[in-house]
Amino acid sequence: MRRSVFIAGLVAALVLGIGVFGTRQKTSVASAQEKMSTMEVKIDNFSFGPVTLTVPVGTTVTWTNRDDIPHTVVSTDDSKTFKSKVLDTDEKFSFTFSKAGTYPYFCSIHPKMTGKVIVQ
């Protein structure tokens, strides 16, 4: 009787342990995926940083305006793949890149401000 209780306890502990380990692993995979799927571009001092960003397909890129001046984020291709509204200080714009390719963009208020997203 004692022995069977001990074995049952051991099995329960094992199952519980596997459960906790599995959940932790899932959480770490999820957070890794989350890290990979969101990238940030800072707009400051009349420039995009980083100027060129390389990301995997499915990544959401968020531009944040840290400048005192309003800016926009507009892709330069003819179909205007993405185009933000005017972003005031601390405002954000996000776009998810679902296709591989190179996406050059600029600020339509200050055309000399340019950047590029390379989706692989």
Added chain:
Amino acid sequence: MHPFDLKTVMLAKHAQHVVLIHFPIALFIIGVLFDFLAQWKKQRLLAAAAYYNLFVAAIATIPVVVTGILAWQWELEGQKLKGILLMHLVMGCLSSVLICVVWFIHMRTRRKQEEILPGYRLPIETVAVVIVALTGHLGGFLSGVNGPG
């Protein structure tokens, strides 16, 4: 991009506004300066110089307002403006109206062939110069000329 390429100059959708804006600002401020000098020195020649500067300044406001509004409609697709952009738009329109009002006061006096310009024009001109300067400052801030860019 070649700076003297005509196509580049003509098709740069909002560059014209940034270039053209300097004409009414300079002409108006110089016109007002001539008017104050004419008032002080009692010289007709200075008054005439003031009139012609104000006249060309008033005409120069037309393409500036048109290109500014086109830049808003083309580059920003006419979206609702706020903050510095809205302030610049409102003050730009106010500046244009004030420049035209000052020129109109001068023009009316010349048409009536009156010798003396009305004294109330001087405070109007002073306020107009301040508004024009503030609008230009905001424009410079927006374009990056007055900022770190």
